[in-house]
Amino acid sequence: MNIFVGNLAWGVDDVVLKETFEAHGAVDSARVVHDRETGRSRGFGFVEMPNSDEGQSAIEALEGKDVMGRPIRCNESEQREKRRSF
Numbered sequence: 001m002n003i004f005v006g007n008l009a010w011g012v013d014d015v016v017l018k019e020t021f022e023a024h025g026a027v028d029s030a031r032v033v034h035d036r037e038t039g040r041s042r043g044f045g046f047v048e049m050p051n052s053d054e055g056q057s058a059i060e061a062l063e064g065k066d067v068m069g070r071p072i073r074c075n076e077s078e079q080r081e082k083r084r085s086f
Contacts, residue, residue, distance in 0.1 A: 001056070006043065007070050
């Protein structure tokens with residue numbers, strides 16, 4: 001299950017994000033998205049959990065939870081359409 005996590009504080013990195021979700025099950029990966037030019041966090045990230053039941057449990061438990069001073073937003077990530085190049 002791929003989970004979108006929004007409203008992240010600037011200080012949240014991949015490790016903090018992973019540890020936050022590991023309390024609710026196994027985590028394959030956790031990645032905070034950064035701006036290409038500045039390298040600064042864009043305030044959101046993605047967490048991959050192999051078990052969808054654990055993923056759903058994590059979403060329910062962490063939605064609105066305070067992480068480093070900000071209430072995070074969690075929901076199952078939707079597949080993005082593949083961009084076409086011309």
